Amino acid sequence: MARITYVNGRYALHDHAMVHVEDRGYQFADAVYEVLPVAGGRIHHLDRHLARLERSLAALTIAWPVRPPVLPLILRRVVELNRVRDGVLYLQISRGVAPRNHLFPSDTPASLVVSAWPHKGASAEQVEKGVSVVTRPDQRWKRPDIKTVGLLPNLLARQSAKEAGAYEAWLVDESGCVTEGSATNAFIIARDGALLTHPDDGRVLGGVTRSNVLELARRLGVEVGERPFTVAEALAAREAFVSGTTIMVLPVTRIDGQPVGEGRPGPLTLHLRTLYQEAPPPVTKPRAIVFDWDNTLVDSWNCIQESYNMTFRHFGMPEWDMTETQANVAASLRDSFPQMFGERWLEAKEVFSRSFESIHLAHLRPLPGATEMLRVLRDEGIHLSVVSNKRGGFLRKEAGVLGWTEYFGALIGANDAIADKPAAAPVILALQGSGIEPGAGVWFAGDSPIDMHCAVNSGCVPVLMRSDPPRPGEFDAHPPVYHLENCASMVTLVRELAVPISTI
Numbered sequence: 001m002a003r004i005t006y007v008n009g010r011y012a013l014h015d016h017a018m019v020h021v022e023d024r025g026y027q028f029a030d031a032v033y034e035v036l037p038v039a040g041g042r043i044h045h046l047d048r049h050l051a052r053l054e055r056s057l058a059a060l061t062i063a064w065p066v067r068p069p070v071l072p073l074i075l076r077r078v079v080e081l082n083r084v085r086d087g088v089l090y091l092q093i094s095r096g097v098a099p100r101n102h103l104f105p106s107d108t109p110a111s112l113v114v115s116a117w118p119h120k121g122a123s124a125e126q127v128e129k130g131v132s133v134v135t136r137p138d139q140r141w142k143r144p145d146i147k148t149v150g151l152l153p154n155l156l157a158r159q160s161a162k163e164a165g166a167y168e169a170w171l172v173d174e175s176g177c178v179t180e181g182s183a184t185n186a187f188i189i190a191r192d193g194a195l196l197t198h199p200d201d202g203r204v205l206g207g208v209t210r211s212n213v214l215e216l217a218r219r220l221g222v223e224v225g226e227r228p229f230t231v232a233e234a235l236a237a238r239e240a241f242v243s244g245t246t247i248m249v250l251p252v253t254r255i256d257g258q259p260v261g262e263g264r265p266g267p268l269t270l271h272l273r274t275l276y277q278e279a280p281p282p283v284t285k286p287r288a289i290v291f292d293w294d295n296t297l298v299d300s301w302n303c304i305q306e307s308y309n310m311t312f313r314h315f316g317m318p319e320w321d322m323t324e325t326q327a328n329v330a331a332s333l334r335d336s337f338p339q340m341f342g343e344r345w346l347e348a349k350e351v352f353s354r355s356f357e358s359i360h361l362a363h364l365r366p367l368p369g370a371t372e373m374l375r376v377l378r379d380e381g382i383h384l385s386v387v388s389n390k391r392g393g394f395l396r397k398e399a400g401v402l403g404w405t406e407y408f409g410a411l412i413g414a415n416d417a418i419a420d421k422p423a424a425a426p427v428i429l430a431l432q433g434s435g436i437e438p439g440a441g442v443w444f445a446g447d448s449p450i451d452m453h454c455a456v457n458s459g460c461v462p463v464l465m466r467s468d469p470p471r472p473g474e475f476d477a478h479p480p481v482y483h484l485e486n487c488a489s490m491v492t493l494v495r496e497l498a499v500p501i502s503t504i
């Protein structure tokens, strides 16, 4: 299978994926990067990596090469195209291509490169025996918190560690304290049982794995000290380990040739590693929820079935029973009717709309608990909106009749955006003006595969909300992250997440 790499708007064969010789990343290391874990085909910790990327770009005043909500779509596409199940995703953003000059170019778009490849992580032997580290002077510039591609001191340290027979170099500052590894964060479990790591104070890279591990340890009740530790403290420690995206938590059993503790991987280190491995990505309270409408918030199958059958009767076509209706209705009329009615699809759309209009308000019923759920979610400060493939006019009228209009920042129906669900366009429109971008902080809740597909297309978290369990194969293409049986379950879940917690 050909490997594909994204370069500035093109998905290119990897061997042909090139940047210009005057790309400032190439000439000056004027670029930032991220390495994200892919597990089971999903990108993990996306929000945390994107938040760090945003900080790196802001620190160097490099502009986003694409609109931020678009980036996760590109990342997912690269993972899909390369069929990576377990591996890494690499992205690099440089200040762009310009004639060589130390001064920043004006009006030059930033360059974006994204690639992905399978990666197995740490080997069984490394985990069982632990790895050794050597200490080396920290010779980096004073802003290692910015994840730039200017990694020369890191490379020299890593190479020197390898030549000394070690896995990693621990970088030591002028006061004799370990800042971090050349490509990992450094931790010890001190004699008193406290887990120590250098503070994220601008002198280390704020590792995503580091933050996750600290959260995990705190939840286990371990005393965590974000304070520098000396090489002497490390040599006297009970346990030591390094953390990073590809290796997760990896025991360190030797420092400068001397054993740590008993020279074996420590129990807390191994426990943290196991928990980390089993952990799904942290789940936090959503900032926004985008709801599908029909049969997610309102009970409309009878009305939909009747409107279809009124249309079929008009054309002398066979009618649908409820099973057929539920199996066939998902896409918007503009997407589904041309196939069903051929050249007469516009006429059919008219008949359907008239039929629907004549009966929909009489049939309108909220699903049990829906009004209460909307109130609770709104009171929790969650931005609510609707993306439906029902015509926008009908949708907004129904919301008005139910007294729900005030709950929603936007009610987006078919034809309101440039494309309909499952395209990302209506979700982007639904969140416009909320200050929230589609992404890991936004849930898309719906009852059908097209809703899960739309969630994935727009980079949101797919949440299935309906009483029926998924049928075999129904959600294979775009599996939901949660299945909630009803509106009350949504309330319970969000309340549990009221304090941002993680399921790890």
Ligand SMILES: Cc1ncc(COP(=O)(O)O)c(C=O)c1O
Pocket: 035, 154, 180, 181, 182, 183, 184, 185, 205, 206, 207, 208, 209, 210, 243, 244, 245, 246
């Ligand atoms: C210097 C340095 N420290 C720490 C890390 C670990 O960061 P993360 O856990 O986000 O992979 C890296 C990763 O590249 C790194 O280069």
